[in-house]
Amino acid sequence: MSIPERDGLPDGEIKRILSEYKRVAVVGMSRDPSKPAHYVPKFLKMHGYEIIPVNPVADEILGLKAYKSLGEVPEAFDVVDVFRPSEQVLPVAEDVLRLRVKPKVFWMQEGIYSKEAAELLRREGITVVWDRCMMREHNRLFGSKPYMSLSKL
16 A cells, blocks of 8 residues: 555644644554654653553553553543554554544554545544654654654653
8 A cells, every 4th residue: 555645734733733732542552662663652751742552462661551452541632643554553543433532633653554544534523644753743843852862762
């Protein structure tokens, strides 16, 4: 599957999302410090975001309770940040639509895109971002130290 070049969101909208929405459920968060699904959420946590790990095989990541699914998270969150292969994104989007309180944003990390998920969520009024890294966008738009050494995260 090819990824459309852009999600159509201007820099101002990405900056607004990163500024206003601070509770992030990270689907597919990893315990492995060498993986983006670990160090990107860690970076976000270090920059004031509340991270909610979602991983079916972990009890805790970064000292935070991990949930088996989005449906198990007891409180509402603003953003779903997805670290799953593109072909596994649609079920995550369907899980989002079953939540009592829907997130404002569904963010698919770099290299991840599901047209079906994007269309489904947009119809429900959820902003959809794809093929963008939250850490990289934060660095680019807010002038954070770009590409900090993984050993410092």
